[in-house]
Amino acid sequence: MQAKSIPDIVIGRLPIYLRALQHMLREGRQVTSSQELGERLGISAAQIRKDLSQFGEFGKQGTGYTIKFLADRLQEILHVDRVWRVAMIGAGDLGRALAHYGGFAERGFQIEMIYDSDPEKIGTKVGNFVVRDSANLLAEIKAESIQVAMLVVPAAFAQPVAEQLVEAGVKAILNYAPVNLSVPADVHVQHIDPSTHLQRMTYYLE
Template sequence: MEVPEVVVDRLPQYVRALRELRRRSHKVVSSTELGDLLQMTPAQIRKDLSYFGRFGKQGRGYNVESLLEQLKSILGLNRGWNLALVGVGRLGRAILGYPGFAPEGFHLVAAFDDDPKVVRQSFGGLIVQPTSQLAEEVAAKSIRIAIVAVPAAQAQAVADQLVSCGIRAILNYAPVAVQTPPEVKARTIDPVVALQSMTYYLTNESRRSASPKETPLRDESAARDARVRRAPERGKGGAP
């Protein structure tokens, strides 16, 4: 049974939602409720979970606490992970200062840069080392995940170096698609690309009010409306 990558990519979202439900003291949740929270269909949630086991109870739903623990275990989140950062420029320093990693078990334990202006300096409690130290530190600190925050032109070379050091996952902040062998996972974070795909829709806004072929056969619109979609609060000034 091979789990599709899209499914794996959704699991962290389930974890997020379940934590929130736990915070609100919900003991049990149905796939419909979870779907409302995450803007997904109940069937998708049930199908996704079914790749990993049977976690629910008919007529009741899922126990929030136990489903959360199960998913954390599946994702490997019930342990800590050491991270290396390569690139300690403006962006790299912001990443070192980002408080969102540690509470999730991601610990930045080494920082690398070859710029003489930053090497040997200390940022966020870490002394910046030259990249020549990479392999040594990766081995010494059992680092399997790296964050790349170097300029685009250097990103691929850095990724190659990381791969050769045995790194198995790369979170890339450089605006290029870095290539890795299949056994090394990579994800790129690129706010500009996200903006650029949205401007397509702002530019080509003609899909609403376009002639609907016919009334949808299935209760498609009803399903859409059934999902939670909070009514916008009115801003003080009011929009034109």
């Protein structure tokens, strides 16, 4: 019998739980409870327990959850008990800043290559990488079997580059361009657009 599929909204909360647990670990904590976790995150304890129960029984009545154990389980569930190789497309200010950011590796992601189409940038160094020519993006990403990409190109290029990524076999795109991407159903897209986030808050301001 096919297991009932997990709601995407639940999947979306798991990385938040994981991040909080890893934070607790760094604080030297060993055990937590759904109530404590919920208070930190502004989520009800019942919801956390319900979400986790979709995947198994990870806690103990009376004591709660062993943080390390639960974090390990969440890493497995989210498939970040490994390191995903990531292609970065766009070596502008933002792309370079993200490439320098050291925090990805410990969360399961390793930037492997950076592309740009600007001849001025191709061949220059960004951290340990030499910026590659976008013209070769499709062939190289396909050859490397890379499935995850960060798209940090100007809005006008986002859709055509996304299409190349899809053709290269990429299945997950983190899109920093402020445009909606049209991709096949089996390709996942997440958007990061600061203006959109800000506008969501100004609604509540005077």
